[in-house]
Amino acid sequence: MHDRQDLLVGLNALVVDDVAFSVTLVSNMLREMGCNEVHGANGGVDALKLMQSDLGQDIDLVVLDMNMPGIDGLTILRMIREGLTEVAPTATVAMLTGVSEERVVRSAFALSVDAYVMKPVSKSALGARLARAIAQRRAGSTSPLMRSA
């Protein structure tokens, strides 16, 4: 079982969503779970600016919305994994979205997303999913089947 939310304590996180309320809500949840710095980005363009700045180097965890104008969640995920931002390609990345189309979910896992979480999600459920994803990444699991779908 990897529902140890203490794994989130001290992590620096980035929350990306084009809806400001969602950024605030999820950021507050992460702070309550013990995250250290929690940065918010209103959309993909805003996120990219932050991730390409020096701040990007300190990000351990990214929580990403999928559908955003300009730059979507899959593009952000791909850029992280390909090392095109200052965020480490090995950072834990979770999608938090209302999109459940199989094609999109498959694409996210093909790009090594660590967790795919559907909205709405409770704080406890989100914490458990993120903790599991962090534990699996730390253990070096790379199989999509082992990740939290």
Add this chain to the structure above:
Amino acid sequence: MMSRPPIDFGALAELIGTDDEAHLREVASLFVTSSARMLARVRDCQARADIEALRIAAHGWKGSAVQVCAAPLAEALAQIEKSLPDAAEAIAEVERRFAALSALL
């Protein structure tokens, strides 16, 4: 038939994991503030007849409405997505439901 409240605070309390009424009201209030911006974005997309941007805006706003347990508004936003490209009526309904939600707080 009893009308549904704009926000189901019981469900929201369960989702966020708190019974603190002040905290719940703060979350709902944040949602209303954010929603005012989203409504402006939806109107702007409609005025520019940018269907894809309107779909993304309605979809994103709907996600937040679901997250805050504002089912009536979420359903009206889903209706925008369904009725595209002609979403004028659905947008009017969203405006009515958003007004009801704003009046609550």
